[in-house]
Amino acid sequence: MNTPQPALHNNASHNLPATAGITLPTPAELQQRLPLSASLRQRIDSQRQDISNILNGQDPRLLVVIGPCSIHDPVAAMDYAQRLAELAQELSGSMLLAMRIYTEKPRTTVGWKGLLYDPLLDGSARMDEGLALSRQLMLHVAELGLPVATELLQPLTVPYFADLLGWAAIGARTSESQIHREMVSGLAVPTGFKNATDGSVQVALDAMRAAAHGHDYMGVDANGRVALLQAAGNRNTHLVLRGGTAGSNYDVESVRQAGLALQQAGLDTGIMVDCSHANSGKDPLRQPQVLAEVLRQRRDGNRNLRAVMIESHLLDGQQSLDGPLHYGISVTDGCLGWDKTAAMLRQAAQLLS
Ligand SMILES: O=C[C@H](O)[C@H](O)COP(=O)(O)O
Numbered sequence: 001m002n003t004p005q006p007a008l009h010n011n012a013s014h015n016l017p018a019t020a021g022i023t024l025p026t027p028a029e030l031q032q033r034l035p036l037s038a039s040l041r042q043r044i045d046s047q048r049q050d051i052s053n054i055l056n057g058q059d060p061r062l063l064v065v066i067g068p069c070s071i072h073d074p075v076a077a078m079d080y081a082q083r084l085a086e087l088a089q090e091l092s093g094s095m096l097l098a099m100r101i102y103t104e105k106p107r108t109t110v111g112w113k114g115l116l117y118d119p120l121l122d123g124s125a126r127m128d129e130g131l132a133l134s135r136q137l138m139l140h141v142a143e144l145g146l147p148v149a150t151e152l153l154q155p156l157t158v159p160y161f162a163d164l165l166g167w168a169a170i171g172a173r174t175s176e177s178q179i180h181r182e183m184v185s186g187l188a189v190p191t192g193f194k195n196a197t198d199g200s201v202q203v204a205l206d207a208m209r210a211a212a213h214g215h216d217y218m219g220v221d222a223n224g225r226v227a228l229l230q231a232a233g234n235r236n237t238h239l240v241l242r243g244g245t246a247g248s249n250y251d252v253e254s255v256r257q258a259g260l261a262l263q264q265a266g267l268d269t270g271i272m273v274d275c276s277h278a279n280s281g282k283d284p285l286r287q288p289q290v291l292a293e294v295l296r297q298r299r300d301g302n303r304n305l306r307a308v309m310i311e312s313h314l315l316d317g318q319q320s321l322d323g324p325l326h327y328g329i330s331v332t333d334g335c336l337g338w339d340k341t342a343a344m345l346r347q348a349a350q351l352l353s
Pocket residue numbers: 069105106107108109110111277332333
């Protein structure tokens with residue numbers, strides 16, 4: 001007699017056809033291939049502390065999370081990182097620069113999802129290479145002395161490079177997700193939650209409160225096994241104002257209301273203004289204006305504004321992945337070019353000192 005089979009779960013015809021592709025390395029295997037030295041680990045710990053001190057108001061400098069919207073060319077990314085590392089030294093008295101190494105991109109509908117997913121930019125989805133390239137690039141940038149900043153999108157990728165991060169973001173499309181809030185509760189990394197794409201700040205405040213709690217959740221361990229993860233809760237989070245469908249939210253009144261809402265929620269951390277996205281109306285060349293307004297509000301006594309985000313690359317603008325690719329130009333959102341970026345930051349440093 002045949003053993004009865006569970007009716008639904010073993011019957012492939014009940015699933016849409018997602019087929020298994022290449023096997024990916026486990027987090028432990030990748031870390032073994034691309035290890036973090038004890039001295040770099042110490043440096044990253046102290047970068048996290050510096051970033052927390054700024055966001056908590058103990059360090060008066062401005063945190064600037066800056067870099068390409070997405071990484072598609074690791075060579076251009078290192079070219080950018082070398083320039084940024086020099087500028088970071090020069091301006092370290094008034095600001096702390098962290099570099100955006102965004103290798104995962106959340107899309108509104110569909111589009112290229114980032115180096116981690118499709119490093120060859122041709123739809124071949126070589127995620128094995130994408131994971132390795134992402135970790136390698138983050139390691140190289142950390143070795144230059146820059147804190148590495150990234151958006152954490154797919155929770156399964158976290159153990160592949162959480163050890164390298166100085167700062168992390170949860171994006172506007174995922175701040176409301178319980179899975180992302182659980183993930184942050186287990187991260188020893190200062191993390192910014194963005195307001196939602198519709199402009200809702202409450203979603204980010206709820207996220208901060210949820211992430212501060214301990215959670216038991218499902219994830220993978222270093223050996224790639226599905227595991228119950230138990231997190232103590234991360235209080236080291238903050239709000240990122242990025243504007244929304246109704247427009248920008250870095251004006252005095254929006255910042256005042258956000259500060260009040262943080263206070264009412266018992267969340268005593270600073271605010272980051274994203275100078276790009278809906279705050280620049282997606283025009284990268286407007287970012288210096290947004291930064292100037294943030295600095296003006298700080299000079300006028302606003303103590304909540306402690307950090308900014310800027311999308312910047314070697315050259316201005318953006319390009320399509322369909323055409324021949326030009327060096328140093330973003331393939332996702334438009335960015336501010338290096339010359340304008342350096343001039344903007346030097347001027348900001350003068351105003352801050
Ligand atoms: O930061 C990048 C984009 O704004 C985000 O990934 C959404 O992009 P899309 O609307 O072009 O898909």
